Ligand SMILES: Nc1ncnc2c1ncn2[C@@H]1O[C@H](COP(=O)(O)OP(=O)(O)OP(=O)(O)O)[C@@H](O)[C@H]1O
């Protein structure tokens with residue numbers, strides 16, 4: 427692993443720093459520990475049949491390490507688009523995304539692949555598991571991509587599945603699992619390479635209330651136990667209770683950001699109301 431462009435903690439080495447503003451008198455370590463994600467003026471325009479859709483109209487968002495941020499907004503407001511930009515799955519038309527203060531547009535394909543494999547765990551509304559593979563194999567896959575040996579990947583995948591209470595379902599294929607169980611496999615898979623960031627796009631969207639709460643509980647636990655940064659798009663008001671901040675996206679722009687303190691009353695109502 428000597429050719430990794432990243433340091434031993436999995437933090438990306440900032441480049442010479444011009445884009446990140448990491449000038450000589452900025453404490454690099456502070457940057458690495460404080461702001462894990464910084465989106466600056468991110469714009470995305472899709473063109474379809476000659477028509478332009480402004481999916482993101484200049485989004486600025488900074489997420490601190492260990493924070494749990496929920497992104498709320500109506501269907502079509504740009505949540506998934508923002509995720510694709512933050513997660514390096516697509517490129518903005520304008521603006522920049524920094525992960526650990528590195529401009530991800532400046533990464534070469536190898537570095538970007540490394541970032542996606544090791545730094546970020548993805549969870550999708552539709553689980554996106556490989557249908558012909560067992561739960562165990564699905565969780566092993568990112569580790570095998572990342573260069574972990576088959577034996578080690580198998581041990582860790584079994585451990586992770588145990589953690590999401592699927593120790594008894596290792597050899598089940600996705601079609602032999604319930605929706606909630608499939609999403610728990612996806613959570614275990616997202617954790618495979620010890621990511622610093624979990625991007626969850628409507629992780630409870632296809633789950634019933636109780637199962638959704640279980641998934642939220644697991645995410646909260648991850649945040650507490652491993653200081654993982656969680657950014658989750660959601661329509662689900664239950665998610666607010668777990669969030670440090672809620673970002674409201676409307677028509678491709680941030681309309682409001684509320685901190686946990688400002689949410690306190692609402693959270694109480696939601697918690698009380700869901701029991
Ligand atoms: N590949 C694409 N080509 C053209 N337009 C797109 C594409 N992807 C998204 N859009 C448009 O961009 C806008 C934002 O879409 P996005 O998927 O980010 O919304 P969302 O907030 O995630 O919605 P939902 O809550 O329904 O998942 C929408 O108007 C959508 O139609």
Ligand SMILES: [Mg+2]
Nearest residue numbers: 505506507627
């Ligand atoms: Mg979406």
